[in-house]
Amino acid sequence: MEDYKVLLVKEHVFAENEVNADTVRKEFSENKKLLINVMSSPGSGKTTTLVRLIEMLPQYRIGVMECDIDADCDAKTITEHGGKSIQLHTGGMCHMDAQMTKQGLDELGMDDIDVCFIENVGNLVCPAEFDTGADINLTILSVPEGDDKPAKYPLMYEVSDVVLINKIDTLPVFDFDTELVKERIRKLNPDAVIFFVSSKTGEGFKDCITWLSNAIEQRRREHA
Amino acid sequence: MEDYKVLLVKEHVFAENEVNADTVRKEFSENKKLLINVMSSPGSGKTTTLVRLIEMLPQYRIGVMECDIDADCDAKTITEHGGKSIQLHTGGMCHMDAQMTKQGLDELGMDDIDVCFIENVGNLVCPAEFDTGADINLTILSVPEGDDKPAKYPLMYEVSDVVLINKIDTLPVFDFDTELVKERIRKLNPDAVIFFVSSKTGEGFKDCITWLSNAIEQRRREHA
Numbered sequence: 001m002e003d004y005k006v007l008l009v010k011e012h013v014f015a016e017n018e019v020n021a022d023t024v025r026k027e028f029s030e031n032k033k034l035l036i037n038v039m040s041s042p043g044s045g046k047t048t049t050l051v052r053l054i055e056m057l058p059q060y061r062i063g064v065m066e067c068d069i070d071a072d073c074d075a076k077t078i079t080e081h082g083g084k085s086i087q088l089h090t091g092g093m094c095h096m097d098a099q100m101t102k103q104g105l106d107e108l109g110m111d112d113i114d115v116c117f118i119e120n121v122g123n124l125v126c127p128a129e130f131d132t133g134a135d136i137n138l139t140i141l142s143v144p145e146g147d148d149k150p151a152k153y154p155l156m157y158e159v160s161d162v163v164l165i166n167k168i169d170t171l172p173v174f175d176f177d178t179e180l181v182k183e184r185i186r187k188l189n190p191d192a193v194i195f196f197v198s199s200k201t202g203e204g205f206k207d208c209i210t211w212l213s214n215a216i217e218q219r220r221r222e223h224a
Numbered sequence: 225m226e227d228y229k230v231l232l233v234k235e236h237v238f239a240e241n242e243v244n245a246d247t248v249r250k251e252f253s254e255n256k257k258l259l260i261n262v263m264s265s266p267g268s269g270k271t272t273t274l275v276r277l278i279e280m281l282p283q284y285r286i287g288v289m290e291c292d293i294d295a296d297c298d299a300k301t302i303t304e305h306g307g308k309s310i311q312l313h314t315g316g317m318c319h320m321d322a323q324m325t326k327q328g329l330d331e332l333g334m335d336d337i338d339v340c341f342i343e344n345v346g347n348l349v350c351p352a353e354f355d356t357g358a359d360i361n362l363t364i365l366s367v368p369e370g371d372d373k374p375a376k377y378p379l380m381y382e383v384s385d386v387v388l389i390n391k392i393d394t395l396p397v398f399d400f401d402t403e404l405v406k407e408r409i410r411k412l413n414p415d416a417v418i419f420f421v422s423s424k425t426g427e428g429f430k431d432c433i434t435w436l437s438n439a440i441e442q443r444r445r446e447h448a
Binding site (some may be wrong): 094144151 | 267290313316346347348350353368369370372373376377379394397
């Protein structure tokens with residue numbers, strides 16, 4: 001018996017998505033909880049980052065919807081590290097939408113969590129086009145992928161509120177210009193909050209944790 | 225004036241795709257030339273690998289269709305290294321299909337090339353679902369992405385004839401099990417040809433170049 005459930009989610013038509021997304025956002029707002037959509041290429045470190053956040057935020061109960069084409073390993077990793085998790089299978093789909101979020105949330109439940117993350121399908125193109133209903137879009141770009149990714153996949157950076165530049169422990173090994181990547185992101189999205197971190201070593205997470213705690217507390221104070 | 229042309233390509237309906245793919249394959253076969261579709265996540269090293277292949281195969285004239293959402297830099301890189309290149313813009317689309325290949329080929333031309341590569345959109349999900357008309361599907365997985373990618377994005381590995389495990393110069397920096405990744409790929413696709421390479425240093429390319437030369441020569445001998 002696993003500690004997480006596996007759910008097959010189906011895509012709804014594009015036109016309905018905005019309505020569903022607003023419904024999801026309203027539910028989180030009314031419950032004074034936060035939903036964060038985590039996006040990146042495959043292998044940028046989404047799961048490792050979520051594990052790091054769970055470890056560094058012991059004062060909050062963290063829920064994670066793990067969205068994969070058909071693997072289960074990430075939900076298992078999250079539960080092993082103390083998060084509450086559900087595994088969503090997209091049945092081959094390349095992104096999450098708001099209806100999938102609703103289906104996942106119905107199973108995961110909101111009562112015993114303070115903040116919920118969606119770990120979207122690893123894909124720098126399609127997830128950017130679909131509103132999941134999240135309050136915050138967070139994109140991870142890892143150093144080995146290169147500092148040119150914002151220029152090549154602009155929509156992802158246009159829709160992202162926060163960008164984590166991950167795997168900074170490998171900066172000596174790769175040609176990656178940290179100033180240039182900031183410039184490229186800010187050109188697409190002047191308001192983007194950018195953190196340089198290593199989910200593997202924990203380096204750089206202090207500011208990120210402060211920002212995240214503030215966002216959770218601010219949501220709690222809304223409509224108070 | 226640039227050395228390459230930029231073309232906006234449009235998607236056709238899924239049903240037509242197989243017919244278009246067969247038309248493309250027939251044209252390459254009749255001309256005794258080879259079309260290879262290169263796929264990977266963003267930042268796995270598709271362009272760097274193509275530059276390396278151009279350098280190591282001076283006896284062949286190499287064409288490249290660079291397929292990006294809207295950037296032009298990769299076509300420029302290819303022409304600078306002696307390849308013949310065209311830049312295809314998908315207008316936001318997450319993959320290439322066979323009609324796009326036909327449009328690209330009409331512009332690129334086939335007379336003055338021996339082998340043609342499609343550099344597909346960086347995406348480990350959608351390109352696997354669309355036949356581009358290529359003779360060979362080649363997927364690149366880079367070490368920093370992790371050895372679990374075949375398990376998480378199985379269709380890509382099921383449709384791939386050849387897998388290049390790239391950035392092996394960074395093996396000491398990452399937890400990446402080379403035996404396990406082979407096992408995971410072969411479980412999905414027992415016939416997959418696998419090479420371990422570093423496009424940055426050139427390491428491991430000898431066997432890959434032999435395989436590619438043999439494929440080009442075999443195509444030349446067909447129907448001789």
